[in-house]
Amino acid sequence: MIAAFALVALAPLFAIVAxxxxxxxxxxxxxxxxRYGFNQEPFRIFKFRTMTTMEDDSKLIAATRFDxxxxxxxxxxxxxSIDELPQLLNVLxxxxxxVGPRPHALAHDQRYERxxxxxxxxxxxxxxxxxxxxxxxxxxxxATDEKMRLxxxxxxxxxxxxxxWLDLKIMAMTVFSPKAHxxxx
Numbered sequence: 001m002i003a004a005f006a007l008v009a010l011a012p013l014f015a016i017v018a019x020x021x022x023x024x025x026x027x028x029x030x031x032x033x034x035r036y037g038f039n040q041e042p043f044r045i046f047k048f049r050t051m052t053t054m055e056d057d058s059k060l061i062a063a064t065r066f067d068x069x070x071x072x073x074x075x076x077x078x079x080x081s082i083d084e085l086p087q088l089l090n091v092l093x094x095x096x097x098x099v100g101p102r103p104h105a106l107a108h109d110q111r112y113e114r115x116x117x118x119x120x121x122x123x124x125x126x127x128x129x130x131x132x133x134x135x136x137x138x139x140x141x142x143a144t145d146e147k148m149r150l151x152x153x154x155x156x157x158x159x160x161x162x163x164x165w166l167d168l169k170i171m172a173m174t175v176f177s178p179k180a181h182x183x184x185x
Contacts (some may be wrong), residue, residue, distance in 0.1 A: 002098060003088045003089075003092050004092060007089070010085060013082070013085070018048075021048060021049055021071075021073055024071050025071055030048060030049060030086060031049040031050070031051070032046055032047075033045055033047075034105070035105065035109075035127065036104075036109050036123055036127075037096065037103065037126060038124075038127075039124075040120065040123045043095035044095075045087060045096070047084060048082065048083040048085070049071075049074070050070055050075070051067070051070050051074055052069050052071060053069050060105050062108065062141070062142065063141070065140070065141055084129055087129045090129075091129065095126070095127075097125070097127070098129055098167070098171060099128040099129070099131060099158075099166075099167040100125050100126050100158070101122040101125065101127055101133070101155035101158065101159070102127060103127035112145075115145055115148075116148060116149050116152055118152065119152055121156055122156065125162065130170060131154075131155060131158060132158035133152075133155050135173035135177055137179040138150055
């Protein structure tokens with residue numbers, strides 16, 4: 001219900017962003033990529049397109065700070081997390097929740113499952129648009145396995161300590177805490 005209300009309320013913003021993306025260059029307005037959800041069931045995640053490429057295979061290269069593939073409007077959308085808003089559609093279809101561990105591309109999931117113990121436990125709950133790791137400042141580029149390990153530790157803490165109050169706290173922190181937006185690029 002919250003996702004449906006948010007989609008209706010944000011419809012004018014979606015229209016403006018769609019026009020800006022189209023004016024910024026060729027390509028679709030939305031980006032879609034396979035991710036693992038609850039119980040490692042694949043689903044297609046939706047985002048506003050922020051890059052010139054649309055990779056979705058094992059050769060996928062993660063975005064980095066100052067990545068030349070990021071478009072001009074894409075940089076703004078990423079910094080403000082507006083690019084994530086189409087995931088409200090994923091919430092409506094039941095593939096995602098508002099709060100939970102952020103889903104990664106399939107190629108990255110497969111890589112980190114081999115490198116980080118307990119990584120797959122993140123899939124014991126639905127992935128979320130926002131999560132505990134993000135509001136604790138652990139978002140953006142993953143340059144080392146240690147950075148991913150820290151993110152996974154926070155995700156697993158969320159899985160083990162879930163409550164409605166924790167979800168409400170994470171949603172409030174997503175909106176009001178500067179830490180939630182650190183690392184966004």
